[in-house]
Amino acid sequence: MKLKVIDEKTYKEFALKNPYISIYQLPEWGKLKAITGWVSHLVGLYAANELKGVTLLLQKKVPFNKNLFYAPRGYLLDVADFQLLKEFHEQVIEYVKNNNGFMLKVDPNVIYAIKDKDGENKRIVGQEIFANFGKLGFKHHGFTQNFEDLQPRNLCRFKLQPTYEETLQSFSKSTKKNIAKALNMGVAVRVVDSGEIDEFMRLLRMSADKNEFVLRPTAYYQKMVELMPEYIKLYITYIDTAKYVQIVNDEYTKTKKELADYLEEMKKINNGSKVVKHHQDLVNKLAKLKSDIEYAKKLQAKGEKINIGALMSLFIGNEGITFMSGIDSDYKEFNPKYAFYNQHIKDALELKKEYVNFYGISASLDKDNPYYHIYEIKKGFNPEMIELLGEFDYVINKFNYYMYKVSLSFYKVIKKIKR
Numbered sequence: 001m002k003l004k005v006i007d008e009k010t011y012k013e014f015a016l017k018n019p020y021i022s023i024y025q026l027p028e029w030g031k032l033k034a035i036t037g038w039v040s041h042l043v044g045l046y047a048a049n050e051l052k053g054v055t056l057l058l059q060k061k062v063p064f065n066k067n068l069f070y071a072p073r074g075y076l077l078d079v080a081d082f083q084l085l086k087e088f089h090e091q092v093i094e095y096v097k098n099n100n101g102f103m104l105k106v107d108p109n110v111i112y113a114i115k116d117k118d119g120e121n122k123r124i125v126g127q128e129i130f131a132n133f134g135k136l137g138f139k140h141h142g143f144t145q146n147f148e149d150l151q152p153r154n155l156c157r158f159k160l161q162p163t164y165e166e167t168l169q170s171f172s173k174s175t176k177k178n179i180a181k182a183l184n185m186g187v188a189v190r191v192v193d194s195g196e197i198d199e200f201m202r203l204l205r206m207s208a209d210k211n212e213f214v215l216r217p218t219a220y221y222q223k224m225v226e227l228m229p230e231y232i233k234l235y236i237t238y239i240d241t242a243k244y245v246q247i248v249n250d251e252y253t254k255t256k257k258e259l260a261d262y263l264e265e266m267k268k269i270n271n272g273s274k275v276v277k278h279h280q281d282l283v284n285k286l287a288k289l290k291s292d293i294e295y296a297k298k299l300q301a302k303g304e305k306i307n308i309g310a311l312m313s314l315f316i317g318n319e320g321i322t323f324m325s326g327i328d329s330d331y332k333e334f335n336p337k338y339a340f341y342n343q344h345i346k347d348a349l350e351l352k353k354e355y356v357n358f359y360g361i362s363a364s365l366d367k368d369n370p371y372y373h374i375y376e377i378k379k380g381f382n383p384e385m386i387e388l389l390g391e392f393d394y395v396i397n398k399f400n401y402y403m404y405k406v407s408l409s410f411y412k413v414i415k416k417i418k419r
Contacts, residue, residue, distance in 0.1 A: 001052065003091035006044040014044065014051050015076050020109040021317045024072035024151065025056050028227040033058055035220060038070075043095060045077070045088045053077025053088045059099060063407065066102040066400050073151065074108030082132050089136050093394065102400035106138070107151055107391040115385040117156075119365045130389050138392035145363040146371055149391045152360025156375065156383040157319065159355055164346055175380030179342050182335035186244030187308075189343040192234045194225045200234055203310035207326035221312075231316050235343055237309035237327075237336040241300040248296045252289040259286055309336030313344050320348030321357040337377055358383060 008027045015021055023029060030040025041057040054077070058070045071092075079085050096104050112126040134140065144153050161167040168176060192200060201218045208215045225232050259282040266275060299306060308331040314321040322344055327336045348356050358378045362371035363385075395401045 001045055001047045001087050001091070003043055003045050003088070003095055006042050006051075006054065008042065010051070011042045011044065011054050011056075014054050016317075018054075018076040019317070020074065020076055020079070022073045022109045023228065023231055023314050023316050023321075025076055025109075026228065026231070026316075027056065029072065030056055030058060032220075032224050032227055035223060037061075041095075041099075043092065045091060052084060055088075055092065057092070057096070057104075059101070062102075062400075062404060064400060064403055065100075066397065067096075067100050068103060068105070068404065069096045069099075069101045070105040070150075072107070074106045074110065079108065079110060079129050079132065082135070085132055086136060089394075093396065097396060102395075102397040103404065104394040104396070105150075105391065106133075106394070107149060107153075108133070108389045110389050111386050112143075112389045113387040115387075117379055117383055117385065119363075119385060126389055133389070133392050136394070138394050141391040141393070143363075143387065143390055147360060147362075153388045153390050154361050154363040154385065155357060155359055155388070156361050156378055156385045157355045157357040158381050158383040160345070160349055160353060164349055167345060167349065170382055172380040172382065175338070178335050178338045178380075182339040182342070184247065185334050186240045186242075186247055187237060187334050187336065187339045188240050188243075189235050189237050189340050192236050193229075194222045194234075196234070196236065197222045197225070199307060200236060200310045200312075203236070203307060203328060204312075204324060204326035206328050210329065231314055233313045233315065233344075233347065235309075235311040235313065235340045236307050237311075237339045238305040238307045239299060239331065239334060241296070241302070241304060241306060245293070245296040245300050248289060248292045252286070252293060255282065255286050255289055258282060306331070308334055309340055311340040311344065313347070315348065315351050315353065318354040319357045320344060320351065320353045320355070321359055323359060341381075356381070361385070363387065 011027060015025055027040070027042060030038070030042070033040065037060055039059040041059065042054065043057060044054040045052045053075060055071045055075045058072060059067050060070075062068050075085070075088060075092075077084060077088055093104065108129075110126055110129055112130055113122050113124050115122045130140075141149065146154075158170070161170055168179070171179075197218055201215070201221065204215060207213070225234065259279075262279060262282060266279065269275065307328070309325070309327040311325040312323045314323045322341065325337065325340065345356055358381070361375045361378070362369055364371075365375065366372065393401070
């Protein structure tokens with residue numbers, strides 16, 4: 001077998017059929033990372049004329065004149081076949097050495113364990129593959145619990161049913177109610193292109209600032225969308241203010257009539273505690289709706305559409321992934337997240353995907369965990385929690401690797417201080 005540099009077309013024809021494919025392994029991802037100083041390599045292993053495995057390698061020069069290599073989300077081949085994995089890996093390491101590399105980092109897109117939505121009933125499904133990487137001499141970074149790795153290790157996803165209605169019925173009662181609430185408040189979702197990237201990023205930053213997440217510059221995400229339009233959708237959730245005014249007015253008219261009819265009925269019946277309570281409930285509801293009408297009119301005065309949420313979704317392999325999102329917390333009562341998740345689900349079904357992947361979460365479901373809120377809304381979709389194998393380093397030069405680790409630790413401290 002022989003490892004060769006291959007062209008994009010050959011690479012993608014093989015890569016897109018592999019069950020471990022992710023957006024991080026596309027040639028376009030390598031082009032995107034060039035913005036931040038990475039050089040990309042596409043390599044494939046041939047047995048005679050048959051391509052057996054491929055990987056994207058990202059190369060970056062470090063201060064001591066050596067190169068760090070990273071295969072984002074790992075190798076694309078049958079990683080359960082140890083002999084094939086070993087042959088591929090050994091030739092990749094030779095390639096890295098020939099390009100002055102001192103280490104190779106991988107974080108395979110391979111499931112290690114699956115748990116239910118409550119974090120229970122853990123099933124280890126990737127133990128053999130995990131052991132294969134150990135046998136090759138990789139150093140494992142540990143089964144991280146939060147967001148310590150380059151890419152999230154802990155994810156949650158749910159399996160799509162054949163139809164939207166069947167999928168909807170698989171959710172919790174409160175989740176179905178919250179989806180309906182958003183739609184019944186005049187909330188809608190539109191797909192946008194990079195022409196609205198500034199508005200999209202404005203909404204993302206609202207959540208990023210609140211949750212202390214670091215976002216890259218707008219130009220980075222604009223380039224990402226332009227490079228991978230067939231895999232990425234940008235959604236903006238907004239209030240259709242005219243529709244919201246109409247909905248509230250209609251509900252007010254309906255409740256007003258209901259109250260009038262009930263008052264007539266009360267003249268004919270014994271007004272017990274239940275009757276009095278129902279009457280008071282209608283009076284309170286009418287008062288609230290009157291207030292809602294005033295609020296709806298104020299919103300309408302701001303414009304036809306008020307943008308309140310943004311979601312970037314990735315559709316690749318068998319998944320529709322909710323990659324990153326943000327909302328304007330001033331309008332959280334409109335349930336913008338439920339609205340764009342609902343649209344994402346519909347699009348995933350239309351694209352014949354098998355799963356909706358809500359992406360990174362914390363492995364800890366302790367409500368005191370600072371990351372718990374990321375999972376809280378997703379739990380109602382009845383997902384399963386999945387753990388990937390995690391991050392591995394293959395060390396070629398121990399001294400350079402040690403210096404790299406020291407430099408990285410120093411950089412993290414400085415970054416934390418700046419925050």
